[in-house]
Amino acid sequence: MSDALKVKIAGVEFKNPVIAASGTYGNGECYTDLYPISRLGGISCKGMTITPRLGNPPPRIAETPSGILNSVGLQNIGVRGFAEKYLPELKKSDCVIIANVAGAAVEDYIAAAEILDCTAVDMIELNISCPNVKAGGAAWGISRENAAMVTSSVRKATKKPLIVKLTPNVTDIAEIAKAVEAAGADSISLINTLLGMRIDIKTRRPVLKNNMGGLSGPAVFPVAVRMVRQCYKAVKIPIIGMGGVSSWQDAVEIMLAGAAAVQMGTALFSDPYSPLKVIDGLENYLKREGISSISEIVGKCEEWG
Amino acid sequence: MYFCGKYPIIEKKTLGAEIYSVVVYAPEQANAAQVGQFVNISAPGYTLRRPISICGIDRERGTLRFVFEVRGEGTKAIAAENDTLDILGPLGKGFEIPESGKIIAVGGGIGVPPLLGISKACRERVTAILGFRDYSKIILDKEFSKNGSNVILCTDDGSVGRKGVVSAPLEEELQKGGVEVVMACGPMPMLRATADVCKKLNVPCQVSLEQRMGCGVGACVVCSCMTVKNGEELYSRVCKDGPVFNAEEVRF
Numbered sequence: 339m340s341d342a343l344k345v346k347i348a349g350v351e352f353k354n355p356v357i358a359a360s361g362t363y364g365n366g367e368c369y370t371d372l373y374p375i376s377r378l379g380g381i382s383c384k385g386m387t388i389t390p391r392l393g394n395p396p397p398r399i400a401e402t403p404s405g406i407l408n409s410v411g412l413q414n415i416g417v418r419g420f421a422e423k424y425l426p427e428l429k430k431s432d433c434v435i436i437a438n439v440a441g442a443a444v445e446d447y448i449a450a451a452e453i454l455d456c457t458a459v460d461m462i463e464l465n466i467s468c469p470n471v472k473a474g475g476a477a478w479g480i481s482r483e484n485a486a487m488v489t490s491s492v493r494k495a496t497k498k499p500l501i502v503k504l505t506p507n508v509t510d511i512a513e514i515a516k517a518v519e520a521a522g523a524d525s526i527s528l529i530n531t532l533l534g535m536r537i538d539i540k541t542r543r544p545v546l547k548n549n550m551g552g553l554s555g556p557a558v559f560p561v562a563v564r565m566v567r568q569c570y571k572a573v574k575i576p577i578i579g580m581g582g583v584s585s586w587q588d589a590v591e592i593m594l595a596g597a598a599a600v601q602m603g604t605a606l607f608s609d610p611y612s613p614l615k616v617i618d619g620l621e622n623y624l625k626r627e628g629i630s631s632i633s634e635i636v637g638k639c640e641e642w643g
Numbered sequence: 644m645y646f647c648g649k650y651p652i653i654e655k656k657t658l659g660a661e662i663y664s665v666v667v668y669a670p671e672q673a674n675a676a677q678v679g680q681f682v683n684i685s686a687p688g689y690t691l692r693r694p695i696s697i698c699g700i701d702r703e704r705g706t707l708r709f710v711f712e713v714r715g716e717g718t719k720a721i722a723a724e725n726d727t728l729d730i731l732g733p734l735g736k737g738f739e740i741p742e743s744g745k746i747i748a749v750g751g752g753i754g755v756p757p758l759l760g761i762s763k764a765c766r767e768r769v770t771a772i773l774g775f776r777d778y779s780k781i782i783l784d785k786e787f788s789k790n791g792s793n794v795i796l797c798t799d800d801g802s803v804g805r806k807g808v809v810s811a812p813l814e815e816e817l818q819k820g821g822v823e824v825v826m827a828c829g830p831m832p833m834l835r836a837t838a839d840v841c842k843k844l845n846v847p848c849q850v851s852l853e854q855r856m857g858c859g860v861g862a863c864v865v866c867s868c869m870t871v872k873n874g875e876e877l878y879s880r881v882c883k884d885g886p887v888f889n890a891e892e893v894r895f
């Protein structure tokens with residue numbers, strides 16, 4: 339692979355800008371029958387909390403036009419479990435390992451970050467945007483004050499590069515982006531899922547046992563592009579863009595809006611090879627267009643005056 | 644080991660109204676496949692793949708067979724494919740088939756297809772108790788017989804075979820004694836009843852569960868079912884830890 343795809347985010351080098359999105363790629367162990375995770379630029383691991391969580395009752399997924407709703411509710415084996423069981427194997431790969439962290443109280447985020455600070459993870463992604471847990475998650479991401487508070491608290495607890503993952507379920511995402519930048523975030527990632535609901539018209543019951551869930555997939559892509567653009571104009575720190583990215587064209591589009599790298603989640607369910615297809619597609623695109631580095635296109639959308 | 648790719652359809656027929664039998668040429672998948680595993684088939688135009696059980700494995704011909712019913716838009720789109728199918732598989736944990744002894748396979752409706760592999764592998768050792776809504780829904784019974792397995796048919800309305808659910812004949816068969824294991828696939832109430840009868844008569848029981856899925860390979864934990872392991876309640880993944888579970892582990 340050429341150097342043209344290399345990107346640097348918060349001082350961390352990715353050999354290509356394609357990252358598996360949290361919650362859709364396990365902890366790297368599930369797709370190795372098809373290809374080594376080293377083909378990816380990075381992997382954002384399953385959202386973890388200080389203590390293990392059981393998650394929400396099933397069904398936890400519903401299909402929607404061009405997308406899905408999920409209500410997993412952060413089922414995970416806890417930060418320590420992750421560090422012992424998965425991290426050693428992950429570190430054998432040649433890709434950036436991002437630990438995605440969620441919590442109910444600030445103390446939970448801090449405790450998790452302190453543990454991760456002593457491990458070999460490359461970056462921490464603060465999930466203040468999970469719509470599927472009552473306490474915490476998105477509760478942090480919907481107010482400037484709370485978002486800034488949890489960011490600055492975790493900032494003090496770790497030297498690891500800190501990505502803050504934002505929720506789209508807000509009125510003005512740029513305001514939140516500015517608040518976490520000021521509080522010490524090295525990067526922001528967006529978007530997490532959009533809160534949604536489906537009802538079975540025969541049974542009059544919501545399809546998800548949790549009643550509501552998070553919408554992802556191609557259906558949310560235009561929202562993701564818009565929000566990446568708004569944040570790009572509001573902050574200086576690099577943005578990791580996601581939400582419905584399924585093709586190399588989508589990746590170029592969200593990078594033009596302002597994303598320095600992309601994450602892919604739901605697309606994997608349709609086609610587990612989709613991240614590799616995006617990487618190859620981006621490489622060919624750069625060659626064809628005579629662009630020497632993918633970073634040159636970041637934010638280069640030319641808006642109408 | 645699983646694979647993902649487009650495989651040619653080499654045979655396609657209907658077994659009844661809206662029930663299709665499809666054979667694909669997929670040598671690497673056929674080679675890796677075990678009885679009771681499933682595949683995730685891409686439904687053109689839809690985000691999620693559809694989980695479908697493996698009904699037949701022919702390693703010599705390099706083929707896999709699926710039997711599925713059109714339930715909604717996704718299975719309809721799959722049924723409309725005539726040239727190739729995009730298949731991720733083989734996936735999950737299948738049935739644990741004992742070397743010797745009598746096996747009872749209990750199937751309900753569209754849960755019958757994954758049991759045919761047990762009949763093919765164990766022939767006369769198998770008694771298949773197959774339940775269907777009515778005579779028009781009966782599938783695959785003759786194929787079980789052709790394998791030398793003993794077939795007991797049940798229909799809800801009594802239009803063919805015994806009237807009523809499968810648990811009465813199951814209990815009779817178990818009372819005769821000498822049954823090594825019961826393997827079941829079908830709707831949840833049927834699985835629950837089967838597990839209850841087996842527990843009562845102290846016969847091991849394996850059940851194949853269904854759950855809505857995302858990835859199909861263990862990565863997204865959307866397909867959970869409540870299980871009890873070492874006295875502890877936890878969610879297991881139907882796609883990876885199952886779809887076949889020991890009935891004692893399942894919280895029905």
Ligand SMILES: Cc1cc2nc3c(=O)[nH]c(=O)nc-3n(C[C@H](O)[C@H](O)[C@H](O)COP(=O)(O)OP(=O)(O)OC[C@H]3O[C@@H](n4cnc5c(N)ncnc54)[C@H](O)[C@@H]3O)c2cc1C
Binds near residue numbers: 695712717757854856
């Ligand atoms: C392990 C496993 C093996 C299966 N084997 C077979 C088989 O051999 N033959 C067969 O006919 N059917 C089988 N099914 C059921 C089959 O997957 C569903 O009928 C199918 O997904 C329905 O899709 P649809 O788009 O037509 O229906 P819709 O109702 O429109 O589907 C909407 C969504 O719900 C999901 N869904 C709906 N019903 C089920 C279900 N029962 N289980 C899991 N997901 C569901 C769909 O995949 C889709 O994502 C199996 C299911 C599982 C989990």
Ligand SMILES: Cc1cc2nc3c(=O)[nH]c(=O)nc-3n(C[C@H](O)[C@H](O)[C@H](O)COP(=O)(O)O)c2cc1C
Binds near residue numbers: 465530581857
């Ligand atoms: C099944 C599932 C589980 C998810 N779990 C997490 C999680 O644990 N932490 C997190 O930050 N985001 C989680 N997400 C959100 C994704 O990382 C991503 O932000 C979102 O799905 C949009 O991207 P996509 O359209 O490419 O999937 C999850 C998404 C899905 C579909």
Ligand code: FES
Binds near residue numbers: 858862864865881
């Ligand atoms: S469907 Fe993703 S873990 Fe089972």
